[in-house]
Amino acid sequence: MEMLIASYREQDHNKLVEIWERAVRATHTFLEEHHIEFYKKVVSDVLQQxxxxxxxxxxxxxxxxxxxxxxxxxxxxxxxxxxxxxxxxxxxxxxxxxxx
Incomplete structure (x- = not known):
């Protein structure tokens, strides 16, 4: 499988946040829902940094x-x-x- 990693593009913002959330829910089972929602907002806010x-x-x-x-x-x-x-x-x- 070939993978392409590209620089951030504004049009991909929502999809990137969605991918982040799915990955966190699959791998960070120690987090409670309020943690996930908090960090989801943080990720969305700082994604371009x-x-x-x-x-x-x-x-x-x-x-x-x-x-x-x-x-x-x-x-x-x-x-x-x-x-x-x-x-x-x-x-x-x-x-x-x-x-x-």
Whole structure:
């Protein structure tokens, strides 16, 4: 199977949020519904930004994916932005990768 990864396009916004939600519901069974709804809004709001946060625990594959896509770790937090005990890696895409 061939996979194409493209830069963000506004016309894909709703579909990307939908894909994110399906993936989270399939893999993040520890989250309660209010967590999913909260983060869905956050994802929708920040989708166009050059930074992402990746849950560190049991999620090395996601970190490797973002590294492969040109992101570098800029920091780490023990708690997420809501104060929940979900350690996060803060990643930012390199300028030369963002234009791809």
């Amino acid at each position: 050059r930074q992402v946060e990746v849950w560190e625990a049991l999620n090395a594959g996601a970190a490797r994916f973002y590294e492969k896509m040109g992101f570098v770790q800029m920091g780490r937090s023990e708690l997420d932005g809501s104060g929940n005990p979900f350690p996060l890696l803060h990643l930012e895409i390199k300028a030369d990768q963002a234009a791809r």
